[in-house]
Amino acid sequence: QVQLVQSGGEVKKPGASVKVSCKASGYTFRSYGISWVRRAPGQGLEWMGWVRDIRGDTVYAQKFQGRLTMTTDSSTNTAYMELRSLTSDDTAMYYCARVRIAVTGNPGDIWGQGTLVTVSS
Amino acid sequence: DIQMTQSPSSLSASVGDRVTITCRTSQDIRNFLAWYQQRPGREPKVLIFGASTVESGVPSRFSGSGSGTDFTLTINSLLPEDVATYYCQKYDTVPWTFGQGTTVDIK
Numbered sequence: 305q306v307q308l309v310q311s312g313g314e315v316k317k318p319g320a321s322v323k324v325s326c327k328a329s330g331y332t333f334r335s336y337g338i339s340w341v342r343r344a345p346g347q348g349l350e351w352m353g354w355v356r357d358i359r360g361d362t363v364y365a366q367k368f369q370g371r372l373t374m375t376t377d378s379s380t381n382t383a384y385m386e387l388r389s390l391t392s393d394d395t396a397m398y399y400c401a402r403v404r405i406a407v408t409g410n411p412g413d414i415w416g417q418g419t420l421v422t423v424s425s
Numbered sequence: 426d427i428q429m430t431q432s433p434s435s436l437s438a439s440v441g442d443r444v445t446i447t448c449r450t451s452q453d454i455r456n457f458l459a460w461y462q463q464r465p466g467r468e469p470k471v472l473i474f475g476a477s478t479v480e481s482g483v484p485s486r487f488s489g490s491g492s493g494t495d496f497t498l499t500i501n502s503l504l505p506e507d508v509a510t511y512y513c514q515k516y517d518t519v520p521w522t523f524g525q526g527t528t529v530d531i532k
Contacts, residue, residue, distance in 0.1 A: 408475035
């Protein structure tokens, strides 16, 4: 069964960092990318960036440049998203999604269940 | 960055109705557009990719069309389980921006 399982919810104080994991199973991890998307309360979906595991290339949305790092560990088939210098605006549900890399491609064919990150003093 | 305009922001329709949601981009993205359904409290689910290719396992009442700058998601014969928020997403070049979302409910 192809699935992505994310780590549990986190509560962080402003200025702290959070690292969310996304463990893949049921497919060849190296053959697909991983994208990260968040949804803040009352807001729509926001694309944060993605990583191509086959080469380790990463691309981040401009607004997160400098405080976002996406990595993968092929030995455990796990992707990670670390966001630093958190503010209350970063309170959101964070999702990982599998990216199918092909001629047409598919930017999110399998999704994790989501990780709620709450930033509060 | 390319701007996304999704409309309407919300709609209410009866069971069995045909529902149409549109997504417009400020520049040509060829056919690099996906549609997602997000039910309350759930993760998003891809319905359509490549503007018109229905993802495996998605009911045949969902269809997508368009290319370039104008795209449409159609739900033929709306069912109660289709109550959700629907999003378009461009993925020709980064950033892979989402539309603002369309909330669909039942009259």
